Amino acid sequence: MRMLAIAWITWLAAAGLWADIVILKDGTRLEGKIIEKSGDWVKLEITSGGQKAELTIPRKDVKTIREVPIDYSQILPPREYYEKRLKEIGADDAQGHFDLGVFAYEKALYREAAMRFEKAMALDEVFRGRSREYLYKIQIFRERECKEAFERVLAAISGNRILTAKAALENFRAEFTDCELAKDAAVQAKFIAEKFPDVGRTYGADLAAIIKAVEEKAKRVCPDCEGRKSVECSACGGSGDATCNLCEGSKAIDCEDCAGKAEVRCSVCKGYGKTERYEGRKRVRDPCKPCKSTGVVPCEACKKGKVQCTLCRGKGVVRKGCESCSSEGKVACGTCEGSGEREPAEEQEEKGRRKRKFGGPR
Numbered sequence: 389m390r391m392l393a394i395a396w397i398t399w400l401a402a403a404g405l406w407a408d409i410v411i412l413k414d415g416t417r418l419e420g421k422i423i424e425k426s427g428d429w430v431k432l433e434i435t436s437g438g439q440k441a442e443l444t445i446p447r448k449d450v451k452t453i454r455e456v457p458i459d460y461s462q463i464l465p466p467r468e469y470y471e472k473r474l475k476e477i478g479a480d481d482a483q484g485h486f487d488l489g490v491f492a493y494e495k496a497l498y499r500e501a502a503m504r505f506e507k508a509m510a511l512d513e514v515f516r517g518r519s520r521e522y523l524y525k526i527q528i529f530r531e532r533e534c535k536e537a538f539e540r541v542l543a544a545i546s547g548n549r550i551l552t553a554k555a556a557l558e559n560f561r562a563e564f565t566d567c568e569l570a571k572d573a574a575v576q577a578k579f580i581a582e583k584f585p586d587v588g589r590t591y592g593a594d595l596a597a598i599i600k601a602v603e604e605k606a607k608r609v610c611p612d613c614e615g616r617k618s619v620e621c622s623a624c625g626g627s628g629d630a631t632c633n634l635c636e637g638s639k640a641i642d643c644e645d646c647a648g649k650a651e652v653r654c655s656v657c658k659g660y661g662k663t664e665r666y667e668g669r670k671r672v673r674d675p676c677k678p679c680k681s682t683g684v685v686p687c688e689a690c691k692k693g694k695v696q697c698t699l700c701r702g703k704g705v706v707r708k709g710c711e712s713c714s715s716e717g718k719v720a721c722g723t724c725e726g727s728g729e730r731e732p733a734e735e736q737e738e739k740g741r742r743k744r745k746f747g748g749p750r
């Protein structure tokens with residue numbers, strides 16, 4: 389995605405600050421860059437969903453072609469547009485800072501938005517009222533985000549995902565310095581005691597102590613299972629269920645009555661397509677009505693030759709049937725061989741050597 393965004397910018401820079409709008413006679417509006425023109429057609433390069441495509445449009449279908457300035461706020465990722473625009477705004481352009489603040493606010497870049505509103509307010513009193521309103525709302529959003537980030541930390545610790553917890557902690561400490569939950573130890577302790585009492589019991593309710601414990605643990609745990617000794621079973625995605633092997637997960641099997649053909653032999657004409665009767669002593673053959681002389685009628689036991697799978701009863705999976713993990717949903721971690729601990733580097737090397745020496749194809 390990022391690569392594409394950069395490709396876009398390079399391309400825009402090369403093409404200038406203008407985009408071409410081609411309006412067709414049927415009302416279709418196409419936006420892009422005209423790369424070639426002739427008396428009979430125009431070639432337009434368009435970008436949609438990150439994919440570039442070339443359209444060759446016959447001239448006779450074109451109503452008008454217009455040039456419009458490119459709206460970067462629509463094209464660039466929000467943060468990149470924010471950085472770009474910030475460089476363009478004059479140091480004393482209060483309106484400019486305010487407008488960029490509104491943009492950032494709408495894109496949920498709350499920290500950036502707050503900085504712009506503060507700046508606009510400081511430059512010109514006119515912006516004080518509206519800036520304060522935004523800042524008030526931002527504060528509420530920030531508190532909520534902060535709470536969620538803290539919750540992610542504690543949930544990871546509670547679930548014994550130490551490396552995840554470490555990363556979440558680092559994010560929390562870097563991103564949130566201004567919220568109540570990040571600043572006030574008493575608020576933190578209350579939050580932990582209320583929402584994650586298990587974490588409180590194991591680590592205490594003091595964030596500094598938790599940080600230290602998590603960092604210590606993170607040094608020793610196996611990077612693949614985070615010390616949990618087991619990893620999610622890849623065969624069943626952790627569910628413990630197995631794909632039904634009768635219907636192969638499709639939930640349906642071939643109908644036995646018609647062998648999946650969706651039609652059966654007509655019972656009236658026995659598949660012959662005609663019925664017989666006698667007029668006096670003369671044998672007469674009539675077209676068979678029920679099968680319209682085709683000899684077959686639709687199978688009534690199934691839909692399009694398929695019936696619900698009898699083994700999984702149409703679920704596609706057999707509950708708790710995964711053989712790879714004995715339906716546990718998890719298997720012993722291969723990296724640490726189930727110890728949950730990170731191996732010292734030299735031991736790992738030694739193992740690798742032994743494997744190379746004695747392992748290999750038999």
Ligand SMILES: [Zn+2]
Pocket residue numbers: 610611612613614615617618721722723724725726727728729
């Ligand atoms: Zn492991």
Ligand SMILES: [Zn+2]
Pocket residue numbers: 621622623624625626627628629710711712713714715716717718
């Ligand atoms: Zn499994």
Ligand SMILES: [Zn+2]
Pocket residue numbers: 632633634635636637638639640697698699700701702703704705
């Ligand atoms: Zn099945």
Ligand SMILES: [Zn+2]
Pocket residue numbers: 643644645646647648649650651687688689690691693694
């Ligand atoms: Zn059938």
Ligand SMILES: [Zn+2]
Pocket residue numbers: 654655656657658659660661662676677678679680681682683684
């Ligand atoms: Zn028939």
